[in-house]
Amino acid sequence: MMATPEDIKEWIEQNLGESEVEISGDGRHFDAVIVCAGFAGKTRIQQHQMVYAALGDRMKDDIHALSMRTMTPEDRTAETTVDQ
């Protein structure tokens, strides 16, 4: 099955808990930005592992490659401020 960006967004949001997910991609390669309060205090490795765990077997079967940036809501606020 080819996954759509909407599928991936739904899978992550359902299993990760409260989060905001933006996905773009072409059915094989996807780019994701994931904002989740649950990432606070975790290393990047742990944050990515949480997303992989949320996707479970989908990662093996339906998704060839997923690039991601993970951040907490606070990280995102800081980033927006720098951009301005």
Place this chain on the structure above:
Amino acid sequence: MEIQERIRKVIDENSVMLFMKGSPDFPQCGFSGRVVQILEACDAKFGSADVLMDPELREGIKAYSNWPTIPQLYIQGELIGGSDIVMEMHENGELKKKIDALDG
């Protein structure tokens, strides 16, 4: 030797170890190729293993760190990340610092 033990051994023996698709000279995947380029830019001496040549390793390395994608970079036994994290750490200089610290 069991696969998990084999993986631990090769990670122990190489302070910088990359599990990738293809070889450093002929990467078979853009993400693996990118990590090789970054390691070379950091003047890192690194070991590598081609998971495409070894189906048991390809599955085993995913279970080893609960990390379902390849490439995977290990420094001194610790999973550093896949290509996203490696690239981020290259851009902010963290990776070079880690690698330079090994030579001392």
